[in-house]
Amino acid sequence: MSAWWPAWQQGFAGFAWPWAWALLVLPLLAWMLPPRQPASAALRVPWRSRLEEVAGGDAGNAVATWLLPLLAWVLLCTAAARPQQLGEAQVPPQQARQMLLAVDLSGSMSDPDMELGGQVVDRLTAAKAVIADFLERRAGDRVGLLVFGQRAYMLAPLTLDRDSVRLQLRDSVAGLAGRETALGDAIGLGVKRLREQPEGQRVLVLLTDGVNTAGVIEPLRAASLAQAEGVRVYTIAFGGGGMRSLFGVPLPVQGEEVDEDTLRQVATMTGGRFFRARDTGELAGIYAELDRLEPVDVAAAPVRPRIELYPWPLGAALLLMALAMPLRRRAA
Missing domain, CATH: 3.40.50.410 (von Willebrand factor, type A domain)
Structure with missing residues (x-):
């Protein structure tokens, strides 16, 4: 693992769309929105706070409610930023005349x-x-x-x-x-x-x-x-x-x-x-x-192709969301 990581890091080319990281703040903005007021006072429940306490006390529900979705969102933003890795250097065909x-x-x-x-x-x-x-x-x-x-x-x-x-x-x-x-x-x-x-x-x-x-x-x-x-x-x-x-x-x-x-x-x-x-x-x-x-002697510069890595974080995000769904059902 220690030998693989430096080699991978050396070939990492960065992100093609780094501006996609700005999407990370969307859940925070949604959480900061004021709560929606009920349409009628008759729908208010006097023991609502007690029910929320009971529901929030379940660790499994907490994981399914915010931890796994949050990790999935980070992975989705990572995939949207399009991480790329440099492939092996390839010399294109020489073209002289x-x-x-x-x-x-x-x-x-x-x-x-x-x-x-x-x-x-x-x-x-x-x-x-x-x-x-x-x-x-x-x-x-x-x-x-x-x-x-x-x-x-x-x-x-x-x-x-x-x-x-x-x-x-x-x-x-x-x-x-x-x-x-x-x-x-x-x-x-x-x-x-x-x-x-x-x-x-x-x-x-x-x-x-x-x-x-x-x-x-x-x-x-x-x-x-x-x-x-x-x-x-x-x-x-x-x-x-x-x-x-x-x-x-x-x-x-x-x-x-x-x-x-x-x-x-x-x-x-x-x-x-x-x-x-x-x-x-x-x-x-x-x-x-x-x-x-008329020699064919134009030296073509080696090119390292960029390999798209977004399928990995995208697949991990889908896996986390799939795990979160049964946990939420169990907590409910």
Whole structure:
């Protein structure tokens, strides 16, 4: 008991509604009220004082009449004040970034010039594998998925549910948003989705394998909007080299060129960085570098939840009132 009490006292957080203690004086105020005068003098009993003496002389009646009800009232006021105890310290999930992934789904992403696990695969399949691994390491971030081709679309809004983002990415196919590439529209849509998020945490990671051939917003104009809204854009130029299968034999090829100059300018204007990946290994290294540049390192302060203790005094008060009732009947 002596070992338990200090531990309980250390975790006691006080009362949520301390003003409820003012209710303790209500019985005293009721006792101080003047006695009610009888309606008629004919109801007066000359031996009333004698009867009150006899009734008040019973110790059991005294306990049932005022002691137990008084204790019950104190316990009820204690419950009304809501005593609370601090629970074990818990660290809430860390939340570092509002990160939007923009993935190119133009027709060229279906070119089978990448190697993954010893097999030749198309660019989109290789990108999916690397991005899925990247998502595993972003615990605490709110991540969203944007895809673009001839037009840009949001597939998954910013969410802590990275599994849903991974599923949306898995089901994406090249050509889903059109065969062309609208870089500017993708950046503009990303800025629109991130502008309401906390300042300093807005990150757009854009992966593409081509040049801007569609859309209504020029990439540099969209980069100006991102700069104004504090959105850092990391651009990844993917493809343009790798392997192509000929009768099952992987051969190195030179793929179509990527607009590296525009992507580099977009990254520089917004405070991000430009990366070039010609194969799956380089792409995986880029996403590992992004982990370093945008770390999940916001230390969340431990929180001790408050546990309500009012059921204990409330239950004790009900128990005392239940005990007082048969005592009053016996005394009567």
